[in-house]
Amino acid sequence: MTIWKMGKILSDNDRYEAHRIAAIVPCYNEEQTVAKVVRDLKAAVPSMEVYVYDNNSSDETVRVAREAGAIVRSESRKGKGNVIRRAFADIDADIYVTIDGDDTYEAADLPRMIGTLLSGPYDHVLGVRKDSSETGSYRPGHEMGNRMFNRLVSFLFHSQVSDMLSGYRVFSRRFVKSFPAISKEFEIETELTVHMMALRLPQVEEKVGFRDRPAGSESKLNTYSDGLKILNVIFQLVRNERPNLFHGVVTILACALSLILGLPVVFEFFETGLVPRLPTAILSAALMGMAVLVSSVGVLLSGVRRARREAARLAYLRLDPPAHVPAEDTMFYRIGQSS
Numbered sequence: 001m002t003i004w005k006m007g008k009i010l011s012d013n014d015r016y017e018a019h020r021i022a023a024i025v026p027c028y029n030e031e032q033t034v035a036k037v038v039r040d041l042k043a044a045v046p047s048m049e050v051y052v053y054d055n056n057s058s059d060e061t062v063r064v065a066r067e068a069g070a071i072v073r074s075e076s077r078k079g080k081g082n083v084i085r086r087a088f089a090d091i092d093a094d095i096y097v098t099i100d101g102d103d104t105y106e107a108a109d110l111p112r113m114i115g116t117l118l119s120g121p122y123d124h125v126l127g128v129r130k131d132s133s134e135t136g137s138y139r140p141g142h143e144m145g146n147r148m149f150n151r152l153v154s155f156l157f158h159s160q161v162s163d164m165l166s167g168y169r170v171f172s173r174r175f176v177k178s179f180p181a182i183s184k185e186f187e188i189e190t191e192l193t194v195h196m197m198a199l200r201l202p203q204v205e206e207k208v209g210f211r212d213r214p215a216g217s218e219s220k221l222n223t224y225s226d227g228l229k230i231l232n233v234i235f236q237l238v239r240n241e242r243p244n245l246f247h248g249v250v251t252i253l254a255c256a257l258s259l260i261l262g263l264p265v266v267f268e269f270f271e272t273g274l275v276p277r278l279p280t281a282i283l284s285a286a287l288m289g290m291a292v293l294v295s296s297v298g299v300l301l302s303g304v305r306r307a308r309r310e311a312a313r314l315a316y317l318r319l320d321p322p323a324h325v326p327a328e329d330t331m332f333y334r335i336g337q338s339s
Contacts, residue, residue, distance in 0.1 A: 018323060021048040021114065022093035025070070025101045026083040031060040033103035033214060038068035040107035041099070045114065051091060052101065053083045061101075080167075081188035085181035095322065096171040105129075105168040106209030113170045113206050121322040123175040124196050124203035126161070127168030129210035145227050149234070153190070156238055156245070157197040161205075164193040165230075168208055174319035175201060178312055187233040194237045199312060243305055247298025251291045258287035 023041050027034050034052060041050050052065040054074045066072045075086045084098065095114060099105050105127065113125045146165050154160050167189060175196070183191045196203050239246045262284030269275050 019095050019118075020093040021045060021095045021097065022091045023048055023050045023097040023099060023110075024084065024087040024091070025050065025052045025065075025099055026055060026080050026087075027052055027057060027061050027065065027101035028055040028078075029057045029059045029061060030101040031057070031064045034061055034065045034070075034101045035068040037099065037101050037103050037107065038065060038070045040103075041097075041110065042069060044107045044110045048097070049093075051087060053087055055079070055083050077184070079185035081181065081183035081185050081191070084188050088176045088179060088181055094173050096173070096176050098167060098169050098171075100167040102213050104211055104213055106211070109168075109206070109208040110170075113208070116204060116206055117170050117172065118322050120202055120204065121172070122204050123172040123201040123321075124192075125170040126163065126193075126203065126205045127166050127170075127208035128163040128205045129166055129168075130207045131210055145230075149190070149230060153193060153197075153234060156234070156242065157194060159197040159200075161193055161197075163205070165189050166208075172322045174316050174321065177319055178316040183233060185229060187230045190230050190233045191237070194234075194241065198241050198309065199316060201316075241305065243298050243301035247294050247301070251295040251298070254287050254291035254294065258284045258291065261287070 023045075025034065025037060025041075030037075038050050038052065041048065050070045052061075052070040052072050054062050054065070054072060056074075056076060056078055062072050062074075073087075073090070075083045088096070095117065097110065097114075099107070099110075109127065113127060116122065117125045146163065150161055150164050153164055165186075169192065178199075179192070179195050181188070181191070195201075261280050265275060265277055265281045265284065268277075275281050
């Protein structure tokens with residue numbers, strides 16, 4: 001017998017049969033965990049198709065995933081960003097789910113996340129990790145870096161995010177098909193978050209269970225190198241999405257340095273009529289000229305960015321939103337089974 005909250009029985013098929021749902025599971029050497037991830041996803045949403053994208057694994061990931069019932073595809077270019085880019089282009093669905101193949105996320109939370117997406121309707125539901133391990137599932141460097149990136153991106157793009165590096169997300173079709181997917185590796189989560197912020201898409205966060213990798217399973221993340229890659233992506237996105245801010249900072253720094261170097265030369269000229277430090281005067285003038293040029297570039301790129309955002313918004317609006325499900329229906333979901 002299946003137990004349901006609020007005493008109302010609604011099967012997964014009844015709730016989602018009108019929607020094509022696809023789960024995308026990027027994998028690199030995850031033979032130890034991928035079968036459980038696939039089975040848990042299918043148990044959570046039976047009507048969902050699970051796609052495992054193998055990213056040049058050297059173990060038995062492909063065989064194990066196929067035996068577990070997944071649709072297995074391959075992406076030869078290494079990196080999670082390349083996998084997501086390929087999957088978003090290849091798969092045609094109404095609702096998309098991304099989840100890592102390392103069995104650290106709780107698949108049982110997925111019906112609630114899909115229900116939330118449909119009840120909005122929203123274009124993006126972010127799974128905010130809630131540590132369910134007594135010993136702590138986060139490595140200290142990852143937890144500190146995640147908090148820092150959350151605050152930095154929230155400040156730069158004026159939109160709050162609690163867990164921008166989470167790999168557990170649910171998307172609408174119009175989000176996926178309007179997302180350019182430029183990143184190659186783990187920085188793809190940053191790009192997904194900033195895309196949502198830049199276009200001001202309707203989104204919501206949901207707490208999800210997060211646990212340790214099983215014994216013998218190794219993380220593919222490198223705290224420092226991947227952190228630097230994420231910082232570089234944030235830098236590039238600020239340059240492209242906030243050109244006035246980026247070029248304004250450079251303009252102010254160049255102006256300040258020009259004045260610091262040039263004012264003493266000007267004062268000395270008025271006092272003596274001489275310019276004994278000619279190289280300093282030339283450098284100061286060049287810095288001020290550069291400041292004017294950078295400021296002008298910022299204004300031009302701001303216009304280009306506006307045109308890009310309008311084009312992206314129009315591409316987004318060409319697609320239908322997720323079919324709305326009344327909020328009261330999303331309250332009823334399976335919480336356990338007994339026989």
